[in-house]
Amino acid sequence: MNWQDKLIVEVDKGLRTLFARAKSARPVPGEDQPEAELSPAARQHAAALMRVNHVGEVCAQALYQGQAITSQNPTIRASLEQAAHEETEHLAWTAQRIEELGGRKSLLNPLWYAGALGLGLIAGKCGDKWNLGFLAETERQVEAHLDSHLKKLPATDQRSQDIVAQMKIDETRHAETAVNLGGAPLPAPIKTLMQTAARIMTRTAYYV
Numbered sequence: 001m002n003w004q005d006k007l008i009v010e011v012d013k014g015l016r017t018l019f020a021r022a023k024s025a026r027p028v029p030g031e032d033q034p035e036a037e038l039s040p041a042a043r044q045h046a047a048a049l050m051r052v053n054h055v056g057e058v059c060a061q062a063l064y065q066g067q068a069i070t071s072q073n074p075t076i077r078a079s080l081e082q083a084a085h086e087e088t089e090h091l092a093w094t095a096q097r098i099e100e101l102g103g104r105k106s107l108l109n110p111l112w113y114a115g116a117l118g119l120g121l122i123a124g125k126c127g128d129k130w131n132l133g134f135l136a137e138t139e140r141q142v143e144a145h146l147d148s149h150l151k152k153l154p155a156t157d158q159r160s161q162d163i164v165a166q167m168k169i170d171e172t173r174h175a176e177t178a179v180n181l182g183g184a185p186l187p188a189p190i191k192t193l194m195q196t197a198a199r200i201m202t203r204t205a206y207y208v
Helices: 002-017 041-072 074-100 109-125 128-152 159-180 190-208
Strands: none
Touching: 002 159, 041 128, 041 159, 041 190, 074 109, 074 128, 074 159, 109 128, 109 159, 128 159, 128 190, 159 190
């Protein structure tokens, strides 16, 4: 495949992430649970939290894409692509739940995607051990973020709870895989910078 064909494939991935309806091979967690009776405020809150989670999955798609493009190791590239497939399922689950709650996706998704793609490309250029280290740290922070959402979601909203709980399990496994493949621990200042950027993104996506 020449570089023009590769470019078309990567652009298509981006367009599908942002504008196509994602599909899941696995059943949607919690779909067998009855819909909770929520107040308008609680429903709006739950929808906003799921919008934040959806943004996280948009970013994950872009991040994995950027890292896979720049990785020179076929094994690592295959692992990144497998993780991206699971993140696509998360994208489908969160999008469906947002619709069920009467919410909307973030209006800034193209911006989030572009930023995460850039970070993925940079991480990949730093070499596989830092590429995987960045991935592992990202997944750990996402895991902590999802854990906080399990506490913030309405307790009776079991459908959303089940989705977030399964996402957390998958993210933990992705982090472990990255470490097992040789991911290096990131310097503390980089971790802090990542946490700061994540806080800005999540707070913005909650409203926009």
